[in-house]
Amino acid sequence: MAEITLVQAVTQALAHEMQADPRVIVYGEDVGINGGVFRATEGLQERFGSARVLDTPLAETMIAGIAVGMAVQGLRPVAEFQFMGFIYPALDHILSHAGRFRNRTRGRLSCPIVYRAPYGGGIHAPEHHSESTEALFAHIPGLRLVVPSSPARAYGLLLAAIRDPDPVIFLEPKRIYRAVRQEVPDSGQALPLDCAFVLREGSDITLIAWGAALKETLEAAELLAADGIQAEVIDPATLKPLDIHTIIDSLEKTHCCVVIHEAARFCGLGAEVVAQINEYAFDLLEAPVQRVTGYDTVMPYYQLEAEYLPGVARIVAAVKEVRDYAKGRGL
Numbered sequence: 001m002a003e004i005t006l007v008q009a010v011t012q013a014l015a016h017e018m019q020a021d022p023r024v025i026v027y028g029e030d031v032g033i034n035g036g037v038f039r040a041t042e043g044l045q046e047r048f049g050s051a052r053v054l055d056t057p058l059a060e061t062m063i064a065g066i067a068v069g070m071a072v073q074g075l076r077p078v079a080e081f082q083f084m085g086f087i088y089p090a091l092d093h094i095l096s097h098a099g100r101f102r103n104r105t106r107g108r109l110s111c112p113i114v115y116r117a118p119y120g121g122g123i124h125a126p127e128h129h130s131e132s133t134e135a136l137f138a139h140i141p142g143l144r145l146v147v148p149s150s151p152a153r154a155y156g157l158l159l160a161a162i163r164d165p166d167p168v169i170f171l172e173p174k175r176i177y178r179a180v181r182q183e184v185p186d187s188g189q190a191l192p193l194d195c196a197f198v199l200r201e202g203s204d205i206t207l208i209a210w211g212a213a214l215k216e217t218l219e220a221a222e223l224l225a226a227d228g229i230q231a232e233v234i235d236p237a238t239l240k241p242l243d244i245h246t247i248i249d250s251l252e253k254t255h256c257c258v259v260i261h262e263a264a265r266f267c268g269l270g271a272e273v274v275a276q277i278n279e280y281a282f283d284l285l286e287a288p289v290q291r292v293t294g295y296d297t298v299m300p301y302y303q304l305e306a307e308y309l310p311g312v313a314r315i316v317a318a319v320k321e322v323r324d325y326a327k328g329r330g331l
Contacts, residue, residue, distance in 0.1 A: 003181035009151035010040045010116075010172060012186055013158035014078065018048050020188065024162060025070060027054035028063060028080030028116075037082050038118055038177055064090030064115065068097045071111040076162060084119035084171065085128030091136075098167040099142030113167040114158070119147075120212050120262055122175035122309060124302035132211075132263040132294065137169045138240040138272070144168045144193065145240040149214045151182040153237060156191030163190060173211035194238045196246040202230035205319055206250040208273060209260035210236050213310055217260050220315035229319065239269055247273070248281045255286040256326055258318045260310050265293040286326035290318040 004012065018024045026041055026048075032055040035042030045053035056063055060081060067077040081087045087094075098111045121130035137145050146161055146168055148154035154172065161168040199214070200221055209217040214235055221231040232250050236242055251257060257277060259270040270291045277289055292310045300308055 001183045001185065003183050004151055005178045005181055006148065006151045006154045006172070007038055007040050007177040009155040009184050010158060011042060011044070012184065013155045013162075014041065014044060015047065016186055016188055017159060017162045018044065018052060021076060023074060023076045024078060025052050025054070025075050026078045026080070027056055029056055029058055029082050031055060031080050036080060038174060040116075040172070041080070060086055060089040061093065064093035064098070067113045067115070068093055068101070068111055071098070071113045071167075072101060072109045076112045078114045078116060078162060081115065081117040083125075083129045083131070084117040084133065085131040087115075087117055090115075094137075094143070094167070094169075095140050099140050102142065102166060110165045111167045112165050114161045114170050115167065116170045116172065118174035118177070119171040120173045120175055121299045121305055122212060124305065126301070127298070130299040130305075132261070132299070134169075134171055134239060134263060135267055135269050138269055142166065143240065144238065145171070146193065146238050147171045147173065147211045148237065149173065149176070149211055149235050150180060151184050153191060153197070153235075155184045156189060157193065157237060159188065160190035160193045164193065171211070175212040176215060179215065194241050194243055196243040197235045197237055198232065198246065198250070199235050200231065200233040202232035203253050204230045205232070205256040205258065205322060206247065206254045207231050207233045207258050207260065207315070207319070208236065208247065209233070210239060211262070213260050213262050216310060216312050217315060220312045220319070223312065223316055224319055229323065231319065242273065242276065244276045244280060247277065248284070251277065251281050251284045255284055256322045257285070257289045258292060258315065258322060259289060260292045260315055262294045262309050264296045265291060266296050268293055286329065287322045288325070290322050292318045
């Protein structure tokens with residue numbers, strides 16, 4: 001079996017569901033003839049026709065709105081926004097309608113929509129092409145927020161998202177679209193939503209990261225192991241709702257934690273993770289939870305991207321600070 005990239009796994013999952021379920025409609029800017037700006041929908045229009053893979057105008061408000069209409073009439077739309085930075089005109093329909101329909105109709109109608117968007121920095125893009133504003137959507141009731149971090153998880157989680165009866169924001173970390181290859185059988189086997197994945201087991205500290213930030217987090221864990229610090233690495237995958245139980249299980253072993261994400265620090269999702277740890281597992285901690293994040297500024301242009309994104313050195317330094325604090329207390 002050939003190994004595929006994360007973006008190819010997205011294509012494979014879309015094709016599988018379109019073949020299995022005629023209600024699945026894929027549409028967005030340039031997704032048909034060109035196969036999308038990152039080629040995530042390449043070949044789908046030729047295979048399934050222009051009635052099911054539609055090119056739209058450059059109109060994000062319309063893209064979000066017609067998905068609601070499609071979904072409440074029995075279809076399962078998968079709408080692509082070219083970049084997360086282009087999604088803001090669509091917020092009204094996503095927040096005011098897609099996320100509320102189940103409540104508004106007292107369960108009579110739901111919105112089985114997947115809104116896909118490449119997100120995050122690290123590809124030397126211009127302004128509005130490197131956004132990491134996932135916390136906006138995590139705050140909204142009625143929305144599920146999913147971020148894959150590998151080809152296998154992209155395939156399985158996208159299948160689950162399309163099959164879910166409620167709207168899912170599916171953010172694809174474009175920095176690792178083609179950075180990793182895995183064998184991903186086209187089995188149609190979905191991965192569970194709302195469940196975190198333990199990517200590396202350890203006993204000394206818990207590292208929590210998602211999306212592209214997991215690349216540096218796993219590299220940091222390897223360096224720490226050389227210093228005798230065994231880090232457990234957790235990928236939440238579904239950021240809303242958060243699987244806090246897996247995190248607590250890890251803290252029962254490690255008693256220390258660092259949260260890593262590339263979004264801005266203030267009100268980033270790391271703050272919610274820390275809050276839930278403090279609420280449900282405070283007695284397990286031997287040191288305050290540290291965050292390694294982006295800065296409270298607009299993502300800079302490519303000359304400074306590497307300074308903005310959480311790197312291995314910053315993660316290792318945070319881990320050692322937490323461990324030193326615990327040791328200083330004699331724990």
